[in-house]
Amino acid sequence: MQLENERVENIAKAIQRKNHKNSREEGFEPVESTAELLVLEPIGYPLSSVLDDYPEIVDAGVFEYYAREQWNGYIARKGEYLFDRRMYPDFAYRIKEVEPPESVIGMETSIIVHENNTIAPTIEFHSHVSFDDVIGQHTAKQKCKIIEKYLEEPDKFGKWAPRNVLFFGPSGTGKTMLAKALANKAKVPLLPVKATQMIGEYVGEGARQIHQLYDKAEDMAPCIIFIDELDAIALDRRHQELRGDVAEIVNALLTEMDGIVERDGICTIGATNLTNTLDPAVRSRFEEEIEFLLPNEEERLKILETNIATFPLPVKDVDMKKLASLTKGFSGRDLVEKVLKIALHQAIIEDEEVVTGKRFEESVEKLIQKNGNVMDNRMYC
Numbered sequence: 001m002q003l004e005n006e007r008v009e010n011i012a013k014a015i016q017r018k019n020h021k022n023s024r025e026e027g028f029e030p031v032e033s034t035a036e037l038l039v040l041e042p043i044g045y046p047l048s049s050v051l052d053d054y055p056e057i058v059d060a061g062v063f064e065y066y067a068r069e070q071w072n073g074y075i076a077r078k079g080e081y082l083f084d085r086r087m088y089p090d091f092a093y094r095i096k097e098v099e100p101p102e103s104v105i106g107m108e109t110s111i112i113v114h115e116n117n118t119i120a121p122t123i124e125f126h127s128h129v130s131f132d133d134v135i136g137q138h139t140a141k142q143k144c145k146i147i148e149k150y151l152e153e154p155d156k157f158g159k160w161a162p163r164n165v166l167f168f169g170p171s172g173t174g175k176t177m178l179a180k181a182l183a184n185k186a187k188v189p190l191l192p193v194k195a196t197q198m199i200g201e202y203v204g205e206g207a208r209q210i211h212q213l214y215d216k217a218e219d220m221a222p223c224i225i226f227i228d229e230l231d232a233i234a235l236d237r238r239h240q241e242l243r244g245d246v247a248e249i250v251n252a253l254l255t256e257m258d259g260i261v262e263r264d265g266i267c268t269i270g271a272t273n274l275t276n277t278l279d280p281a282v283r284s285r286f287e288e289e290i291e292f293l294l295p296n297e298e299e300r301l302k303i304l305e306t307n308i309a310t311f312p313l314p315v316k317d318v319d320m321k322k323l324a325s326l327t328k329g330f331s332g333r334d335l336v337e338k339v340l341k342i343a344l345h346q347a348i349i350e351d352e353e354v355v356t357g358k359r360f361e362e363s364v365e366k367l368i369q370k371n372g373n374v375m376d377n378r379m380y381c
Contacts, residue, residue, distance in 0.1 A: 034106040035076050037189075039097035040113045043081070057113060063087065064111045071105045112216065129180040135306070135332065136299040137174055140167070140290045144182050147267055151186035151222045154265040161264075164257050164285050166230075167271040169292030172333025175271040178292075179226040189223040191216065195232035198249070206233065207252035214256045214263060221265030230270035234282040250279050257285040294331055300324040303335050311344060311355060318357035326364050339363045 057063045070086055076098040084091040096114060105111075131141055146162050154161065167175040176192070183190035191213065198209045210233075217225050227233075233249045255261070257268060270286065272278065295303060301324035308315055327335060343359035 033100050033103040035098055035103040035109045037099045038076055038109050038111045040093040041096045043092040043094050067111045068107050074105045076105050077102050129177055131181045134174045134177050135302050136295045140292055143290050148186045151188045154222050164268045166286040166289045168275045170294055170331055171273050172331030173292040175292055179269050183224050189220050192226040195227050195229045198233050206249040210252040217266045218263045225268045227270045230272040231274045231277045234278050236279045297324050300327055303332050307336050307340055314354050316354040316356050323360055338367050
C-alpha cells in the first residue's frame, strides 16, 4: 500500500510538473499576468471512486489560503488539473474558469470551488460589450447610470442603494447586452444566471441554490447578479397548483432581495418579458423598473448596417432603408438571428459569392408568414 501511495504521488507530481513547466518550452508565450479568479471543480482521487473519500471543505477561507500557498506561481489553464499536496493529498481539481486566461496563480488570486451539485453561474470579469453596442434604448441607458455609480462607490449610498432593478420588455431587445455593458463600464463581475437553472428536482433545492448564488456574489462584491427569465422562478404564488415548489423559491428570493442578510455591493437585475406573471411581492421589491422597447425604423437601420458590415461575404443590391421599413415590429435579435443570419446561410448553401437583397427580403417574408402579419403588435405585460 505504501508503494502504491508513493506511485500515485509521483504520478501526480509528474503531471503537475508537466502542466506547469516553463511555458516557453511548451510553445506558449510567456505568462506574466496574475490570475484574478480561479474556479475549481472537485474531481476525486486518481485510484478511488468511493464517495466517502470525497473531502468536504468546512472553511472556504482556510482552503483558499492553503490553495494559494501551494499553487502559488503555477500557470492556470482552463480544463487542466491541479493536485492537492497538503490538505487532501492527491485529490484532483479541474480548472473550470481562470480569469485572465492562462495566468499565474498568486497570493491575491480568488479561488472558488464549485461542487457538482451546486449552481455555478458563469462569471464574466471582462465583457467586451459596451453601451455603444446596444443600439437604441436611450432611456434604459440613462436610468442605468445610477447603478453604475453605486457599483463604483457602494459605501456612498448606504440604505439608498439601487439594490434591485427590473429590466422588462419584448425578447431580443438588449436586456442581457445592457447588463453586460453595465458591468463592463463599472468594471465589476457579472453573474448571469438563467432562472430555469435554479429550479431543482426536489422541494427546497431551488431555495438553496438562490442562497448559494448570493453567497458567491457577496464574496465578489461589488458585482451584478443578472437573473434572466425571472418569471420562471418568481411566478405568482396564486399559481401554486401548477408549480408546487414555487412558494419556497419565491420566499428565498424575497429574503435575499429584502436584504435581511446584509450583502453590500450587490445589485440584482431581473429580466422578463412577462411581467404580468410575476409574484406581486417580488415585483414590489424592485425599486426601479426599466422598460426595453422594440427598435424604431432608424434603430433597425443601424442594427442592419452594423451587423451586415461583419458578413464574411460581400453584400449586393440591398436597399437598407427598405429593409428597415419592412421589419417593423422586429426585435434586434429577430433582425440578426432570423433575417441576416438566415439570408447569409442560404447564400452559403447555394454556393453564392454574394448575399443579395432578395435573400434578405425572402427571410423577412418567411418570418412574417410564420408569426403572422402583426409582428409590430407582439404583446407583453
